[in-house]
Amino acid sequence: xEADVRPAPLPLSFTDxxxxxxxxxxxxxDHVTSKWGVLILIALSEGAQRWSELRRRTxxxxxxxxxxxxxxxxxxxLVSREAQPVIPPRVDYSLTGKGYELSALLVPLVAWxxxxxxxxxxxxx
Amino acid sequence: xEADVRPAPLPLSFTDxxxxxxxxxxxxxDHVTSKWGVLILIALSEGAQRWSELRRRTxxxxxxxxxxxxxxxxxxxLVSREAQPVIPPRVDYSLTGKGYELSALLVPLVAWxxxxxxxxxxxxx
DNA sequence: CAGCATCCACGATGATACTG
DNA sequence: CAGTATCATCGTGGATGCTG
Numbered sequence: 693x694e695a696d697v698r699p700a701p702l703p704l705s706f707t708d709x710x711x712x713x714x715x716x717x718x719x720x721x722d723h724v725t726s727k728w729g730v731l732i733l734i735a736l737s738e739g740a741q742r743w744s745e746l747r748r749r750t751x752x753x754x755x756x757x758x759x760x761x762x763x764x765x766x767x768x769x770l771v772s773r774e775a776q777p778v779i780p781p782r783v784d785y786s787l788t789g790k791g792y793e794l795s796a797l798l799v800p801l802v803a804w805x806x807x808x809x810x811x812x813x814x815x816x817x
Numbered sequence: 818x819e820a821d822v823r824p825a826p827l828p829l830s831f832t833d834x835x836x837x838x839x840x841x842x843x844x845x846x847d848h849v850t851s852k853w854g855v856l857i858l859i860a861l862s863e864g865a866q867r868w869s870e871l872r873r874r875t876x877x878x879x880x881x882x883x884x885x886x887x888x889x890x891x892x893x894x895l896v897s898r899e900a901q902p903v904i905p906p907r908v909d910y911s912l913t914g915k916g917y918e919l920s921a922l923l924v925p926l927v928a929w930x931x932x933x934x935x936x937x938x939x940x941x942x
Numbered sequence: 943c944a945g946c947a948t949c950c951a952c953g954a955t956g957a958t959a960c961t962g
Numbered sequence: 963c964a965g966t967a968t969c970a971t972c973g974t975g976g977a978t979g980c981t982g
Contacts, residue, residue: 706931707863710856713877716934717927724930725850727955731835738832743964752838754956759965768937780963781962790933797926802842804922805849806831808915809841812893852975868944879976884945905943906982947980954973961966 723768724794728753728761733787734802736771737795740786770794848893849919853878853886858912859927861896862920865911895919 711717723729731750735741741749747758762785765771770791776782787795836842848854856875860866866874872883887910890896895916901907912920 706928707859708874709876710860710874711876711931716938717931719938720934721855721927721930722852724926725855727847727850730846730850734832735835747964749833749835751834751836755965756957756967757955760955770937775964778963779962781965783964790937794926794929797922797929801849801919801922801926802846803831804919805846806836806842809845812895812915813841813844872944880945881947881977882975885975900944904982906945908944943982945981948978949976950978951976952974954971956971957969959966959968962964 720768723764724770724798726761726764728757729765730798730802732758732761732765733770733791733795733798736785736787736791737799740784743783743785746785765791845893848889849895849923851886851889853882854890855923855927857883857886857890858895858916858920858923861910861912861916862924865899865909868908868910871910890916 706717724733728750731753732746735746735749743758746762747753747755750758753761762771762773766773769788772786772788772791774784774786776784831842849858853875856878857871860871860874868883871887872878872880875883878886887896887898891898894913897911897913897916899909899911901909
């Protein structure tokens with residue numbers, strides 16, 4: 693009874709191996725699709741946010757993981773960090789141009805997951 | 818010198834926490850964005866394939882991970898498994914309707930990663 | 943060919959405490 | 963507030979060997 697529609701193959705030209713193991717794409721993909729990476733990128737797609745704001749919104753993340761994930765994304769040039777030399781400290785994070793491009797692709801995916809999760813993970817009602 | 822363009826916020830309505838921890842979306846997202854999940858889904862987006870074919874194309878995957886990932890995706894109703902009672906055994910995997918929907922969103926993301934990986938991960942030439 | 947069962951290692955992640 | 967340092971652990975994932 694499973695739906696099994698399989699329209700025309702998608703246009704893809706890089707899928708032959710699916711990628712070479714250890715190629716840059718794999719690394720980038722791992723950063724981006726990491727457990728917390730997706731969530732942070734999505735959160736930031738709504739605009740710049742402070743550390744504490746991100747921590748609160750990304751429910752369940754530890755400080756360590758937040759710091760680590762942000763650093764990775766920053767090194768990848770997807771997120772930009774802006775620290776203000778005030779006391780108490782204030783640091784804002786935002787998407788770079790690249791990060792924004794990426795989030796534009798990530799958002800529909802996450803939205804789909806959000807819409808279908810209930811049915812898929814729980815009852816198939 | 819980093820590009821720092823930040824156009825209008827993307828339309829998103831579910832991002833307030835970013836999701837509740839432990840909600841179905843998180844689980845589904847973890848399955849889909851898992852290290853091998855993405856790659857398998859992408860590989861299958863080009864059409865049904867046999868176990869051995871998937872194993873070969875998804876370079877670097879172990880049998881254990883292939884089996885495990887396929888099972889998860891099958892339980893989630895994204896991949897369908899068709900075993901033929903012949904000797905030697907032949908099993909084909911393909912995307913379900915849901916799986917195809919998903920892969921349609923995944924492909925642009927992966928393509929983007931593929932196109933930008935070199936620059937992002939390696940030299941920023 | 944297409945798996946499953948086991949054992950094992952290490953890295954990812956969490957909890958806690960401390961600091962500029 | 964925005965982190966960093968340290969430690970304990972938990973699970974992911976690899977290697978191997980066996981089977982229908």
